Amino acid sequence: MQQISLPRPDDWHLHLRDDELLATTVPASAKVFGRAVIMPNLVPPVTSVAQAMAYRDRILAEVPAGVSFQPLMALYLTQETSVETVKAAAAESEVIGFKLYPSGATTNSAAGVTDIEALDSVFAAMAEHQVPLLVHGEVTAAEIDIFDREKVFIDTKLRPLMVRHPKLRLVLEHITTSDAVSFVESMGPNVAATITPQHLLMNRNDLLIGGIRPHNYCLPILKRREHQQVLQKAAVSGSPKFFLGTDSAPHAQSKKEAACGCAGCYSAPAALQLYAEFFERMEALDKLADFASHFGADFYGYPRSSETVTLRRESWQVPGTVNTAVGPMVPYWANEKLNWQVVE
Numbered sequence: 001m002q003q004i005s006l007p008r009p010d011d012w013h014l015h016l017r018d019d020e021l022l023a024t025t026v027p028a029s030a031k032v033f034g035r036a037v038i039m040p041n042l043v044p045p046v047t048s049v050a051q052a053m054a055y056r057d058r059i060l061a062e063v064p065a066g067v068s069f070q071p072l073m074a075l076y077l078t079q080e081t082s083v084e085t086v087k088a089a090a091a092e093s094e095v096i097g098f099k100l101y102p103s104g105a106t107t108n109s110a111a112g113v114t115d116i117e118a119l120d121s122v123f124a125a126m127a128e129h130q131v132p133l134l135v136h137g138e139v140t141a142a143e144i145d146i147f148d149r150e151k152v153f154i155d156t157k158l159r160p161l162m163v164r165h166p167k168l169r170l171v172l173e174h175i176t177t178s179d180a181v182s183f184v185e186s187m188g189p190n191v192a193a194t195i196t197p198q199h200l201l202m203n204r205n206d207l208l209i210g211g212i213r214p215h216n217y218c219l220p221i222l223k224r225r226e227h228q229q230v231l232q233k234a235a236v237s238g239s240p241k242f243f244l245g246t247d248s249a250p251h252a253q254s255k256k257e258a259a260c261g262c263a264g265c266y267s268a269p270a271a272l273q274l275y276a277e278f279f280e281r282m283e284a285l286d287k288l289a290d291f292a293s294h295f296g297a298d299f300y301g302y303p304r305s306s307e308t309v310t311l312r313r314e315s316w317q318v319p320g321t322v323n324t325a326v327g328p329m330v331p332y333w334a335n336e337k338l339n340w341q342v343v344e
């Protein structure tokens, strides 16, 4: 196969950041993706519909002329989020749902949730109004090993949450373990998951063997190969519960290559090409459109795109750095080759 066309894909988990960086991040994603769920972990976080709509305007101002790109805004769930805010979110079509960050779990999560059970009336309202809850699924207790944090969160927080609120529409974001795959498969059609390119293409050896590799460091952290293989099978399985969410998460080179480096892989400059690389390695290129263009839209209740994106077999090298207003950034897969390129 030399060329593949698919409906214009969507990115169901994306960090664009804010201000001057939008001039870099928005065109990079809008070039390929038609819609994207915009993560609200700014400082301060995007907690209200009004803040989300103002942020959306700043994003739209950077969409290149002639390109249609729909940012779907996620609101940051805090301990103070009210039922009223859930109703306001339900009434605003440009707001897609709420993002639950356990406080301290990841980048800019300090304002996140410290007591999930105390928000039960808010989750009940989400279930009632069918507003999706998007979850960073890791516990944060110091005594829990970083490689176990997703599994422990599923067992101690998510399963009980779904028992209390069985109608909740839930997306477990950037899954990394066989435990997450089993959890999602065990639930009804109201529960789904996104999978990043790095968790499909890499495991923890790629983080640590031959030297520490800060540009492969993200949260939840890459897991062992056995987990990677289960994610890989899920992504090509044809199950509509697993779909594309890059979790492209830009940080300046100086913040990644540091004694205490930030978590996040900036994959947007090569996102669709990375997924194509993975699907080709799995001999499953025929499943790419389902994963990238169909299943996410179906889950969230959006029409599948009528536009087309074409990939051509063509060896190219991901740039070593991308210059931005806040300094150089090293994209995920920097200086490495990919076999598929997007036809302009």
Ligand SMILES: NC(=O)N[C@@H](CC(=O)O)C(=O)O
Pocket (backbone or CB within 6 Å): 015, 041, 106, 107, 108, 136, 217, 218, 219, 220, 247, 249, 250, 263, 264, 265
């Ligand atoms: N994935 C990451 O490692 N980082 C994300 C936050 C997140 O998605 O957890 C970021 O905002 O940098």
Ligand SMILES: [Zn+2]
Pocket (backbone or CB within 6 Å): 106, 136, 173, 174, 219, 220
């Ligand atoms: Zn996260």
Ligand SMILES: [Zn+2]
Pocket (backbone or CB within 6 Å): 013, 014, 015, 039, 247, 249
């Ligand atoms: Zn993320």
